[in-house]
Amino acid sequence: MKWLVMAASLAASPALGQDIFDGSRVDDIVAIARSYGSAALETQPDGSPRIAGRIKGVPYYVFFMNCAEGRACEDLNFYAGFANLKPTLDAINAWNRDKRFGNAYLDSDLDAAIEYDVNLEYGVTRDNLNAAFGVWSVVLDEYTGYIGYKAQ
Secondary structure, three states, X not given: OHHHHHHHHHHHOOOOOOOEXXXXXXXXXXXXXXXXXXXXXXXXXXXXXXXXXXXXXXXXXXXXXXXXXXOOOOEEEEEEEEOOOOOOHHHHHHHHHHOOOOEEEEOOOOOEEEEEEEEOOOOEEHHHHHHHHHHHHHHHHHHHHHHOOOOO
């Protein structure tokens, strides 16, 4: 039985010898963000890190979430909000129904917003995190076209 537990553990772990990223590798995560456009490290009101970036001129944030004293942040929350762009609820529902990645919604002012979450709790490889930024880049590009946002 022990070998079964160990095999399952190894199967769930990133490949041995790979560079593992978790929420403590803030500077490395910012470096990956910069490979997609501009990115600057900021601090959230609670002291947790945040990345303010632009991809193809579209502003977005990456919030480091579920951060606790002495522990790496467990999640990344990619977020973009679009003031004064107010798609219909039917349009938002259609996006969420037809698209696999990117949770679209209307914020409290009924402006368009979109989010994408990445779990880092047990670490991911550099390639996996780079792929997550790649997915976000595509989602952001498709969503801005969908809602009619024109980058400045």
